[in-house]
Amino acid sequence: MSGFSFTLDATCGKARTGRISTPRGEIRTPAFMPVGTAGTVKAMLPDSVAATGADILLGNTYHLMLRPGAERVARLGGLHAFMNWDRPILTDSGGFQVMSLSDLRKLTEDGVTFKSHIDGSRHMFSPEKSMEIQKLLGSDIVMAFDECPALPAPRDRIEASMRLSMRWAQRSRDAFGDRPGHALFGIQQGGLEPDLRAESAKALKAIGFDGYAVGGLAVGEGQEAMFACLDTACDMLPEDRPRYLMGVGKPDDIVGAVARGIDMMDCVLPSRSGRTGQAWTRRGQVNLRNARHADDPRPLDEACTCPACRSYSRAYLHHVVRSGEMIAGMLLTWHNLHYYQELMAGIRAAVAAGTFAGFEAGFHAARAEGDIPPR
Template sequence: MTDRPRFQFSVAATDGAARTGTISMRRGDIRTPAFMPVGTAGTVKGMKPADVRGIGADIILGNTYHLMLRPGAERMARLGGLHGFMRWERPILTDSGGYQVMSLSDLAKITEDGVAFKSHLDGSRHMITPERSMEIQRLLGSDIVMAFDECTPFPATRDRAASSMERSMRWAKRSRDGFDSGVDHAAGAALFGIQQGSMEEDLRRQSSQALLDIGFDGYAVGGLAVGEGQDEMFRVLDFAVDMLPTDKPRYLMGVGKPDDIVGAVERGIDMFDCVLPTRSGRNGQAFTWDGPINIRNAKFAEDLAPIDPESPIAPWSRAYLHHLVKSGEMLGAMLMTEHNLWFYQQLMAELRAAIAEGRLKAFADGFRARYKGNKA
């Protein structure tokens, strides 16, 4: 592992604004565009790590907020870090904890220093600062560390968006300094900055320039997929992505639906994460090339066809999945989750191939026409 690069991004082909390439790190290569399954609490729910790798995932996401509360960052370090603890030896990206602190905790208070909050688990009081976020991610053994930021709520007034973005940029500098202070970890990990600015083009530009002045290994577009709708998200991406360097990976946080991903790839995004495929699987929704289906629907009760003949769960019929999900059986959630994560990885593979072969527009148009045509 030591003879591999700390972090290197190479673009193999472009098609319009879209790119396909590779992020090389000490724990392995990440093919881009990439979708990262979310392992919130040190597990991709319902999946063994080997099976997550088996369906094509190169990297997963861990959640700083949840892991700092349980089992605790210091305990995780004593146990050898997140990789060894959960038996996933490939790259892990950890978010900063900022979004969860502000969305899940009771009475979070934001100050210039950081965010004070109560745990949603037991009401205990905690404080996350940019420096503490970097320390937690270091203790977890993260490969890609996210700068600590304030996720601007939507909708937000211009003044609110500006003050939130400006604070995030000050926190970005403190995150950079805190990350660099962990010399041993920083020697093998990468740090991403997060662009903010809500829906405002000039604020996004100010944010991007501040991040470039600090310098990061990669850049995320934050503050989207927070309720603004797909059209507005794409409108922002149309200007926000071009503000970020072409020689660094671009990550759209918390996105999303398959058609969101396709549109974002067309606009130059390289990395994605979202709980949707796992959460939907647990709730009986399967993603298919013909659009999402609700396996609870009575029309599937005697349907002996698989969800997809190429899916790893193809041996089990829609009728059996319908029965499992309706019965509340654990296996139903597991199989549906595996299928959804496989589908997302297949979508990413098709996008990479389409970009490499210069046919992304045809693929994307065909995908949208087929995907949106289903009303099951």
């Protein structure tokens, strides 16, 4: 595809590092995509998100379609100009939000009719409508429209859903058309059933996409089951295309997914945790609401160079979290995103050096130590 390409630079076991090239810039893989649901990464300025090391953001088709409206975003220059982000953007298809947020959802072969969670207005999503909305938004990477059942679910439900998603994948491909500089990713489904995952991958490869996502995971099945699925699911997808695990996740989810061949991930966790007083560090998760931090003059993480760690104490962070001050969410979100991007940079360097297994062991060893002792 003109203007979009994927280069695989190195592998270490199943772990990979490479580059996705787009007209709006290069995406270093493995890549973590901060989530800008409604045209903003909550509590962050776009320049601040870029400063953490993010090469690409995720925007949400469902939320942006409902408010402010895709047509309005298009009139105002597209999502990049609208939210002041000049790097690549990936938009999801809206299918997951329709499943998880909407009331009175009605599923047919044509698509999904649903009521808005905002005002109760009725809308219809189909593969063609999803492609139209994502084109209006102007995203660089577009996701095919799919249906994603929550797990656990009966096999016959998963099988029917996967086959419907594959028919919708073909319709998404047809509706996407020829858009140089923009990419379309297909989404593998099939729950935790290896044979259904294989059938889905075969169907997607026959259609042909610029990248391939592993969908339908991180929806209640647990990490052990997710990793067991990824052990085989990644191998079913083309080696010369990016592999994207949707909606993941915690740092140990990310490291485990990379070890199994994943190149891209996204999750609301760093920003959502930051707004609730939770920080992610090399030693695991830290709850700044805890009274143990009230008199602690030390930084959250002495090795971290983000503004929260460079300029503020644990005592101050504890104070603003407990006081409900806006700066608490701002500082902790910045820290969390910085930590996630630092983790991705470490992963990329380790894969390139052929030392990923040692990196993975060190990652788990540091987390096992737990947070620094109280003062």
